[in-house]
Amino acid sequence: MKILETRWAFCLLTTVLILPLNALAAASADDGNVVNAPPAIAPLEEDYGIEIKSGEELYLPEPEIPDVSGYSRDAIEAKLAGRQDSAPNVTVERMGGVSALGDFVDEGRAREWVIRQFSHPQAIMVNSGKVTLEDVYRQVNDRRYMEQVGDGTYIIRLPLAVKQEATLVLRDETLRLSEERGSFIANDGWLFAIDSKIIGWREEANGPATFQKKSNFRPFYVGWGGSENFILGTTMANLGYLQSKSYGFTVAQYSEYDNARLQRSAPHAWLVESTFEDLYYGFYCYEAEDVAIVDNVYRDNIVYGIDPHDYSSRLLIANNEVYGTREKHGIIISREVNNSWIVGNRSYDNGLSGIVLDRQSSNNVVANNVSYDNQGDGIGLYESPDNLLWGNRLMNNLRNGIRVRNSSNVNVYHNVAVLNGTWGIYGQLKDLSATDRNFKEDFYSYEVSMNVVGGELASNASGPLSTDNPAYIAIYDVGMRFPRSDVGIHFEGVLGKYQMQIFDALRNQGRAVFIEPTAVVSGQVTQAEN
Known part of the structure; x- marks a missing residue:
């Protein structure tokens, strides 16, 4: 690991030396002014040197992965058994002044529910106790707000809020959330959905509230700061639209302003052996911690399948099947989602x-x-x-097997990338200055560096490996076979400069290749997008 630390220090020193001081100042400014993108400057091709040596210093042990067996049916049942049995208390009240509902009545959003309820907005409040759907139905006792439409099947026509100390349990039941009447679930306490269905419901069509367009209201689920959310063996479908915290299934911390008063811990969730389909976002979180998304199916969701977001940490996304996402990615973590594991998933046929x-x-x-x-x-x-x-397998994707853009110190170990539409692995420098990105909130370095060790890069359309001018790249024990190009296996740019030495070191000597700048010279770098 010493060599990795040395390279990191070298890259940092290089960045400091080649960037103009005023650009560095702009990039680190924190005075409320506009922060600019980092300058698109990198070493030139002639600045690089190559070193051939033992690959032992690139050794990394297999990563430790959390044991998913702890996120089981028995474990969730034990969590439920640990909740105190106390008398259920359920009421219908106005939405105003309820923490879990505040986001939906502030800043003009109350109009949505005034229109749908034809009155001052109301909600079903699960105030306290360990409460079943039958308890809710019996205590609401008004078909205008909740109706039993079959054995174990209910429809609610108001928002449903679970308050901080309350526990709501769904077991072997179906809960339909009326689209026309603006129903949704907001959990501020504990919620268990076990072997059940939670469905957005279009009463006019007597069927599911299937997606029509992003601005159209659909019912949704949100678990707030301090909440505990357990979804086991359950189907959640036809939920979510393009409004804050209304994306489908969401767990989110309260706003900084609200939480200064509420003092809630991060929200938690276990989603296990469940199915999520036709949600605007299959999963979204904000400032969540210790979330487990294990052994689920995410299919035919609209924008994203699984999308943990801002400042969440210690997430486990394991053994899920994610496919058919219409617009964007199957699984994405975005904006400082750190110290997490994405392991053992299958993600395919996504937009x-x-x-x-x-x-x-x-x-x-x-x-x-x-x-x-x-x-x-x-x-x-x-x-x-x-x-x-x-140890990932990347096959037959339209673009690259692996793309590493403006990202440094990336370890790419024992991956197999075959039959992809451009490169097996692509290191990319991209100038984002012309975008609408907030460079203070979403800062980045114009730099790419990686260690590529083990695995196989075979039959990718453009070739096995390419990188724009890197801060460094190390390559060792990588199989490169079955070229699809008429010119055979070939490299471009910096790698192309040393192509013969790279092949000789990897194939004939069984040694590692280290390529990095030997001089600090600044220059513009451009390469065609793919």
């Missing part, structure tokens, strides 16, 4: 990439996943340094 790490998401392990037949990359890292990709 863009199979798996993505985005916007300074770091110290994550992406291991043993299979990502194939996606319309983007198999795995994409965007402005996300210090991550490990281990």
